[in-house]
Amino acid sequence: MELDNKSSKGKIILSGIIPFAFLVLLIAYIFGPGSDLLDLGVPLPEITMEKVDFVDSEIRVTVRNTGPIPVEIVMADINDRIQPAAIEPDRFLERYETALVRIPFAWNEAEPYRIGLTIEDGTRFEKEIEAAAPALEPSLELVGFFAIIGTYVGIIPVMIGLLWLPFIRKISKNKYHFFLALTAGLLLFLGIDSIEEALDVSEENLAGSFNGALLVATVVVLSFLGLYYSSEKLIRRAASSRIAKPTAIALMISIGIGLHNFGEGLAIGAAVGLGSIAFSTFLIVGFALHNTTEGIAIAAPMSRGKALIGKALIGKLAVLGLIAGSPAIFGAWVGGFVYSPFTSVIFLAVGAGAIFQVIITILRWIREEGDKNLSSAAVVSGFAAGMLVMYLTSILV
């Protein structure tokens, strides 16, 4: 009996290894005797200028080799006019390696510049900067400035949204469902918006070798799954503990919205850092308006909490508001001081995944709360109204 068992175990292991061994052979073949198969196309070099900093009488370009072969950077130009430059640590870039190109240049603030780098085969790569702005030096003043903006964009609007709680509490079930669906619609719009933004940033600043769209898709799904899993855990645990279920749901919504707001803070910080001040005013006003609706999303489940009244409720709401809103401050710091397009794409995608998780949580809440029905007039019209409101505000702002 035991022997049998052992041999069958061995068979299982073997049957697991055999395909793997073939896979190793397959890969080894293409690198060894079959390497001719890969010589068909001509590999084209590619470099990506990921970051351009305007410092005192100097333009600094962070460049990455994003192509399939090593490259050598031999020349720099500004506005298609050759300039002397230095490159650190050296001009030879292996795949994915970065270097810093320092071009002495008396640039003028707010003027557009085209930065060019030429590699050893004479191919010139270009990056366009809409308006030159001095690189942000981290200072206490700026840290404070970003904190104020983060508060204005993140915390205060969410708190304002929470003020609708007494109103939501008093309305009928149908109207309540309408409001829940409305927030789901608002959030869906924000999620799609974040994905679009992530795709834009990756398109403009990340090399093709990062597979921008797939990177965004993967991170969105991973972020969604991670939050979905932990929210299920939390809500299930809430059922058997002192945390009320509505509070657990509201907490998950706050966390999801918080992650999303981190991405928003990042975008604002980056916009200020890149010198597009007008653009960031637009962002700030836009985000502040959008984020008021996030407060409603948190308030909605809380309005059905039974045990909570008075100070305890206010305390809880304040904490939830902070969880949802304060990441905007951290996002602004990161975006302003250590901006990198890659981190931006990641955080925007994480935020989008978080938003989708929040939507799922809200929809399930409606289903459970209501009559297991997601196609009631209240829900459908709420959802549609949410999308529409967001679209209209996005045009107006």
Place this chain on the structure above:
Amino acid sequence: MKKSHSRIMIASISVIIVMSALYFTFTEDIIAQQEDTVFVTHSGSVIKTTGEIIDPVYSTLLNPEYTESTVEFDPMEYLREFNYGKVSQLPDGTTLREFTIIAEDDKIMEVSPGVFFNVWTFNGTVPGPTIRATEGDIVRINFINNGSKPHTMHFHGIHPAEMDGVFEIVGQGGGRFTYEFEAGPVGVHPYHCHVMPVEEHIVRGMYGVYIVDPKEGRPAADEMVMVLNGFDTDFDTENNFYAANSIPFYYQNNPIQINTNELIRIYVVNMVEFDPINNLHLHANLFYYYPTGTSLVPSFYTDMITLSQTERGIMEFEYEYPGKYLFHAHKIEFSEKGWVGIFQVNDNPDQKSQLEIEYGT
């Protein structure tokens, strides 16, 4: 068991995401702080760098410790190199000048420090050799096409139709053709390949200068050839580099040495494609200009000429004062991409005493 497994999985996925995000954020900033090389730009700003200097503009005069990148082609040698061919007399007493020109299209030329570009060549260089004869001589070119594409030699000048290098395509892989014609008219002319697409065969480098001297000769002078050309190294039908004699900024970093009160004669030919015009401006001086060099009487006394495609002429001037003088395209875009140079005018050792006497009496 199951629960902890999935927890570990999620934890590790999030760790991977965070780590990679951090990696891509901070690698850019991990650059050693130690600074070695000091580098002075043309506007005088001083840059300290731990890395390397990438600069075709770079002047070794400003930065003596920086060793200059040297390209294989030597514009200084090309500048004053004239090929008179293998000379013999025909029975009727006419001078016969025989040249062998080999076309190739697989050469890789360092067209600017660090930039390696596939050029198509006559005798291995861009521009091809300067061919020089006297009016009335018989010029015989033994042309061999060792390239992988058909090529020809089309001379500007006067000759029979079958010697025009247009319809008599010379096949690749060793095709041969003998061009033979009487040298004329007097002047400076280009030659170039005329196989379709002609633009490509020219911009890849298949051109050179053909000079026809008048029988009576020209006054003695320090003579030079300047081909104004450019390279489109990324094939976007815009030149990435411009130069006099192929290498950008070469004569700026290596000034052309001339003497005061000595006649300088420059055979200048514009071979720039894509851009409709090119021009040449000489600093602190004016020159006599002979368009196409066909007349022995100058048409202009100027410091600025404008040249269209294959337009050419002869410039003559003398410098009175020693020092450094720029010459460059006054289309500044071209000069900032390499078409700029310097004449280093030195005191003339022969004429100095003579001058002193003149001024003394």
